[in-house]
Amino acid sequence: MSADQIELASPPFDSVSAVRFSPSNPDHLITSSWDTTVRFYDVATNKQKSKYDHRAAVLACCFSDGNHAYSGGLDTSVRELDLQTESVNHLGQHSDAISSINFAREQNTLITGSWDRTVRFWDPRAANSQQASHELPERVYNMDLVNHILVVAMASRLFHIYDIRKMDSPAQTRESSLKFMTRALAxxxxxxxxxxxxxxxxxxxxxxxxxxxxxxKKYAFKCHRQAIDDVDHVWPVNALAFHPVYNTFASAGSDGTVSIWDHKSKKRLRQYQKYNAPVPSIAFNCDGTKLAVGVSYTWEEGEEGAKTAERPAVYIRTVGDEVKPKGWTASS
Incomplete structure (x- = not known):
């Protein structure tokens, strides 16, 4: 293990579905897992502070503020986790698995996306917390939010872009520029x-x-590929994360690699040393000094591959100038 990376003690027992940092504390991390738990860590002390159990695999999680997090997955229940009291509040249900969770801080609204072809809005403070449900043409695979723009990636390579202040119809509908199923979005x-x-x-x-x-200006490029004995091996891109300061981004794949890209100059800035298993999720912390890397089997090889799969792990990497675009100044 290199000096710029630590492995978290007490990782999940089964595949990691998501790693997410606190919006305010650069050392607080939550992970969701197929082992039916959400775990809350202090990465500075390398301690698991608390653990929350679900009835089935947890596919998505996020923080709202420093003290509250949200989670959902195959048991279709939307949960609010109080990280101070370690209590759990059930906000409501979807009718199928919850695949994505985001929190809109300005509106104090939790947004959940599901395989039931809906995006739902919740106000955790209200007695009847579900505020709205919006029908979609396809199952939700991924969502991400910046300012008041919500991007929803669905099955059939379909994308809806919404202004969350006006959800009656999407601001834009797009088809993916990529020919195959969407696996990652940021x-x-x-x-x-x-x-x-x-x-x-x-x-x-x-x-x-x-x-x-x-x-x-839009473009696409190949990555997470490798020629082995003259055969081109291609792996899924499982996760993407933008750096909060420099706006460069990290990509993670089933080849066990994480790369840093400058999308403006269309260059790869760095590829970190390969992990011994696929990387299903990554996240930068709020000040951009750390990158969390979830490493676990992603079932591309089915039951057979699971027999020899490495145990799951979560690494915290301290990042340096490799995430900074060349010639970057504070004004750029």
Whole structure:
């Protein structure tokens, strides 16, 4: 293990579905897992502070503030986790698995996306916490939020872009620039656009502005591929995360690698040392000094692969200038 990386003690027992940092405390992390738990860590002391049990695999989690988190998964229940009292509050249900959870801080609204083809809005403080349910044409695979723009990635390579203050219809409907199923999505820290990754080792960089000038800037590229004995091996891009300060982004794949990209110069800035299993989830902390890396089996090889799979692990990497674009100044 290199000096710039630690492995968290007491990781989940089964595949990691998500790692998420607190919006206010750079050392507080939650993880959701197929072992039916959400775990809350202090990464500075490398201690698990608390653990929350679900009735089935947990697919998604997020913080709202420093003291509250939310989770959902195959048991279809939306849970609020009080990280101070360690209590759990059931906000309500979807009718199928919850695949994505985001929190809109300005509106104090929790947004959940599900395989039941709805996006639902919740006010955790209200007695009847579900505020609205919005029908979609397909199952929700991924969502991300920047400012008041919500990007929803669905089955059939469909994308809806919403202004969450006006949810009666999507502001834009798009088809993925990638030919294969969407596996990863992240919005740019500067609010200009988003990146998506597919199961077929490609990333697309997209811009919200519908003008032809802005749309000319969008592009896609191959990654998480490797030639082994002259055969091109292609792995899914499982996760993407934008750096909160520099707006560069990290990608993680089933090849066990994590790379840092500068999408403006279209260059890879760094590839970290390979992990011994796929990387299903990554996240930068709020000040951009750390990257959490969930490492676990992702079932690409089915039951057979599970027999020899490494145990899950969560690593916390201290990041340095490798995440900074060349020639970056505070004004850029």
């Amino acid at each position: 919005c740019m820290a500067d609010g200009q656009g988003y990146a998506t990754g597919s199961v077929e080792g490609r990333i697309a960089v997209e811009y919200f502005d519908p003008s032809p000038q802005a749309q000319e």
